[in-house]
Amino acid sequence: MRIRTVAVAVALLGGLAWLATLPTVQAQMEPGPRTDAATFKVDPVHSSIIFGISHMGVGYFYGRFNSPYGEFHLDPDDPSKCTFEVGVKAEKVDTNNGRRDGHIKSADFLNAKQFPEITFKSTSVKKAGTSTYEVTGDLTAHGVTKPVTVQIEHLGTRETERGHLAGFRTTFTISRSAFDISYMPQGLGDEVTLMVGIEGRKK
Amino acid sequence: MFQLLALSIAGAVGVCVVLMLIAWRPWRPDAALAGGRWGGAAAFTLALMPAYLLGERWPGLPPSESWQWIVYVLLVSGAVGAADSSRRWPAAVRVAVYVLPAGVAGAVLVGDWVESPWLWRAVTGLLVLVTHAVINDAGERCRGGSVPLALLVAATCASIVILEANSAKLFQLSAALAAGLGVCTVLAWWRPAVSLARGAAPVIAVALTGLVLSAKFLTYAPIPVWSFVLVSAAPLGLLAARVAPGQRRRPWIAAAVRVIAVLVPAGVAAAAAVASAAADSPYGY
Numbered sequence: 001m002r003i004r005t006v007a008v009a010v011a012l013l014g015g016l017a018w019l020a021t022l023p024t025v026q027a028q029m030e031p032g033p034r035t036d037a038a039t040f041k042v043d044p045v046h047s048s049i050i051f052g053i054s055h056m057g058v059g060y061f062y063g064r065f066n067s068p069y070g071e072f073h074l075d076p077d078d079p080s081k082c083t084f085e086v087g088v089k090a091e092k093v094d095t096n097n098g099r100r101d102g103h104i105k106s107a108d109f110l111n112a113k114q115f116p117e118i119t120f121k122s123t124s125v126k127k128a129g130t131s132t133y134e135v136t137g138d139l140t141a142h143g144v145t146k147p148v149t150v151q152i153e154h155l156g157t158r159e160t161e162r163g164h165l166a167g168f169r170t171t172f173t174i175s176r177s178a179f180d181i182s183y184m185p186q187g188l189g190d191e192v193t194l195m196v197g198i199e200g201r202k203k
Numbered sequence: 204m205f206q207l208l209a210l211s212i213a214g215a216v217g218v219c220v221v222l223m224l225i226a227w228r229p230w231r232p233d234a235a236l237a238g239g240r241w242g243g244a245a246a247f248t249l250a251l252m253p254a255y256l257l258g259e260r261w262p263g264l265p266p267s268e269s270w271q272w273i274v275y276v277l278l279v280s281g282a283v284g285a286a287d288s289s290r291r292w293p294a295a296v297r298v299a300v301y302v303l304p305a306g307v308a309g310a311v312l313v314g315d316w317v318e319s320p321w322l323w324r325a326v327t328g329l330l331v332l333v334t335h336a337v338i339n340d341a342g343e344r345c346r347g348g349s350v351p352l353a354l355l356v357a358a359t360c361a362s363i364v365i366l367e368a369n370s371a372k373l374f375q376l377s378a379a380l381a382a383g384l385g386v387c388t389v390l391a392w393w394r395p396a397v398s399l400a401r402g403a404a405p406v407i408a409v410a411l412t413g414l415v416l417s418a419k420f421l422t423y424a425p426i427p428v429w430s431f432v433l434v435s436a437a438p439l440g441l442l443a444a445r446v447a448p449g450q451r452r453r454p455w456i457a458a459a460v461r462v463i464a465v466l467v468p469a470g471v472a473a474a475a476a477v478a479s480a481a482a483d484s485p486y487g488y
Binding site: 091097098099100101102103105106107108111112113114116143144180183184186187 | 206259268
């Protein structure tokens with residue numbers, strides 16, 4: 001009886017010791033930037049592009065572009081080697097109203113049939129803070145390409161059960177008329193706010 | 204949007220009234236009115252420009268968007284119409300008068316990004332060509348306001364289809380075309396010698412076909428393709444009216460037959476567009 005009790009106690013202690021070596025869920029959730037450079041493919045399911053625009057001078061309306069795609073390269077040791085290339089199909093606009101989506105996709109605004117893609121491609125990246133980068137790049141929409149500079153916050157890079165993931169987010173504004181999307185100036189503001197959250201998996 | 208629409212219509216009415224009065228000078232005797240057909244070409248070409256410029260800047264050459272070619276195609280058609288009104292040209296030139304607007308419209312209004320672009324270029328060119336010929340034929344044979352009224356019906360139904368397709372810019376332009384045809388209808392009823400033949404015909408053919416098919420190419424509304432094609436082909440009802448019974452009876456019966464022959468296909472197309480859009484989410488511009 002005593003031998004059995006000791007054996008059970010030893011087994012339990014051994015099990016606990018083994019469990020202690022496993023990474024915990026909590027540990028997986030904590031940010032833990034890695035130092036090695038890597039290229040990540042954008043995860044369309046866990047990435048979001050939200051846009052907002054004033055309506056009739058009284059409201060502020062939000063919509064989104066579903067399923068972004070692209071890839072980004074992070075090199076914490078040499079930010080100048082970081083690159084960000086993110087795009088979305090213009091016809092993936094989603095405002096929770098099918099006819100409004102159709103109107104936004106029409107030639108009144110995005111002309112999604114002739115200009116099916118909206119893309120951002122970085123041209124230079126500079127470190128701006130401990131986890132932020134100043135990214136300058138070319139934003140192409142409606143067939144017009146304009147340089148934009150955005151502050152990107154690197155949210156984390158880590159090994160997870162879903163693979164080696166990294167993510168960032170940014171918020172910036174553009175003038176839609178700069179992209180020749182100027183219809184209905186009486187009803188819609190010129191300034192469009194873009195909120196972007198991108199998650200990628202190491203290629 | 205309603206402000207832009209009202210300004211587009213007002214601009215088209217103003218341009219048409221001024222140019223048509225200057226060109227036709229309708230207070231003159233009947234025999235003198237034939238010389239004013241260039242005014243029809245000029246009026247319909249310029250009537251659509253305020254509507255375009257209310258929504259867009261003047262396009263570069265080449266324009267960045269395929270539908271923006273419409274202003275240049277209108278200018279070419281207007282020049283062709285004005286040239287056609289100036290004298291009786293030899294047969295070879297007459298062929299060019301028909302082929303040029305149709306060829307240019309088919310070539311530039313259909314971008315390479317359209318599915319089956321060559322098919323749609325052929326359809327666009329053919330519709331412009333046939334519509335042009337039918338308006339010329341009806342305008343030469345029929346005096347009075349029935350031909351412009353029938354085309355006003357077609358343009359109104361086309362505007363409904365374009366509106367339901369969710370293209371406000373193209374809707375403004377089609378509404379301006381309808382407004383111009385409204386002015387012409389009144390003028391032609393007052394002075395039956397006023398005609399759309401050999402003058403305004405290529406411009407109306409290009410505007411109607413070009414705007415409707417551009418809406419088909421550029422929009423996402425669940426409107427059937429045949430609805431776009433049918434409404435842009437509706438002026439061909441004037442050809443059907445030519446062989447319909449009642450043409451040799453009283454003029455008003457013949458006029459009613461012409462209008463009905465255009466209204467039936469155009470109305471069916473518009474009704475189909477409205478029904479399709481009604482099944483979609485509710486939305487106000």
